Amino acid sequence: MDAIKVFAPGTVANVACGFDVIGLAMDAPGDEMILRRTDKPGITISAIHGANLPTDPLQNVAGVAVQALLQKYANPDIGIDIEIFKNIHPGSGIGSSAASSAGAVVGVNHLLGQPFTPKQLVRFAMEGERLASGAAHADNVAPAVMGGFTLVRSYKPLDITSLHTPADLWVSVIHPQIEVKTSDAREILKQKVLMTDAIRQWGNVGALVAGLYQENYDLISRALEDVIVEPVRAILIPAFYALKTKCKDAGALGGGISGSGPSVFMLSKGEENARKVAAMMDTIYAPLGVDYKIYVSKINTQGVKVI
Template sequence: MNQLKIFAPATIANVSCGFDVLGLCLDTVGDEMIIRKTSEKGITISRLVGQDLPLETEKNVAGIAGLAMLEKLNLNHGFEIEIYKNIKAGSGIGSSAASSAGTVWAMNELLGKPFSAKELVPFAMEGEKLASGTAHADNVAPALLGGFTLVRSYEPLDIIKIPTPDELYATVIHPQIEVKTSDSRSVLKQKITLKESIIQIGNLGGLISGLYTSDYDLISRSLHDEIVEPLRAILIPGFDEVKANAIQAGALGAGISGSGPSIFALSKGEEMAQNVAKSMSETYKKLHIDYDIHVSKINTNGCRVVEC
């Protein structure tokens, strides 16, 4: 193969109690990318549709991720990338991660899979470093591995794929407002209390256990963020109302997707997830805030080929 068209999925990071370590992969929203081999060495971004983002290789997360991968390989050719952005930058559902992960995943496929999915994560993290200043993995890991992923450690990098219950669905609403990453980071506390830490660890352990055992009640009880959400919620208009109404409509739980402004909810079954979507939509209609909304089964495979 010399060319692939792929789907690079959106992702939800943090998942309430898993700040910077837990993420999940969506299936109904994502970018499309075309990656092809070229006779010239290096990475070229020839087309970018849907967002006003740079085409220069060193200024684009896809280019940086691809270059990081090429540094590990001794190739006599390069790659050309076309990006069709369906994930809005700054939406909180992994726009930069999709481009970064999609690039290295497709390159790996075209090269005959010299790297495992986990081995691709550090390359994609370089794209995230360009986007946010931090080489974090909680979005790129689920985009590459699919399902839920836990970043147990960054030094050394240790990523664990977590089983996904069959009936688990996500609803994500993206209010058309901007929340700067710098602002969402600036409100965080540098120190937390022992009590807060104990509550957060208990919920993270409960959520992981619930995912392994398909215990939806345990998942519901564990979808609580003691540390970050109370601070970031003030940056998202109507957050408390959207969350409360989603849970009243039947969601297992709800929280901030990544650093916001998107809000996610998890539900058992597609019908319930659609009911939750209706509730979340009605809340923002009352507030006269435009929004995008997505309902998705959890994508357990990550990036995928659309056509060869």
């Protein structure tokens, strides 16, 4: 195989209570990428469409992720060219860097005959996240590679598992067209938390996982509460609390900040409720004078796919 085209999905990280450990993949939006084998050894990025990003492979998350993969491959001197079609805006909070990183390593893995497992690919893609945010976190790249909901049990050693995805679970996401850099959003977080808050958060994480496996939408709804990160980051997002309150009134199970923001996600049971929630998002943001995009999607259980 000399060339391959892949779709790399947007993702929602943290999923309210699951800061840095739980993420989910969406059907839309997503990046598209073309990966080609070349005669010249090394990595090149021939074009990036839709965003002004570095084409230097050492300064681009896709290039860094592929470099990590090739360092572990039996023949690290092969040539790879990457062409990227960015449909996920950088700094959106819906996994722009993760999509590029995950799409690149999954695509190259296919070109090489799939020598690496999905969990190994997650590790390579994390190096792209390290470049983007200063931290090699996996809560975006894991669902981007593996699909569905994923849980990062541990980073040292890396231990990732797939979670059950209820068939009727949908996500609505509003992306205000303002940029919140992940590195900046992490800097404002408190380094210490109250024990009472930690206990409440642990309970919510456990309840969310149980609710997914039981397909208990009421339990999922009660678990979508973040008492540690959201109160600090909410100030970065216009009308955040109006979104949370009124979207639940419109039928959402609950939601919160997607990744580090500014996007806000809401989970719903069924497409009809998800579209009602999206309409409420539109109602809230239309008068604010802030450009925005809204997405309604089923949970993507496949992750990066060949197209």
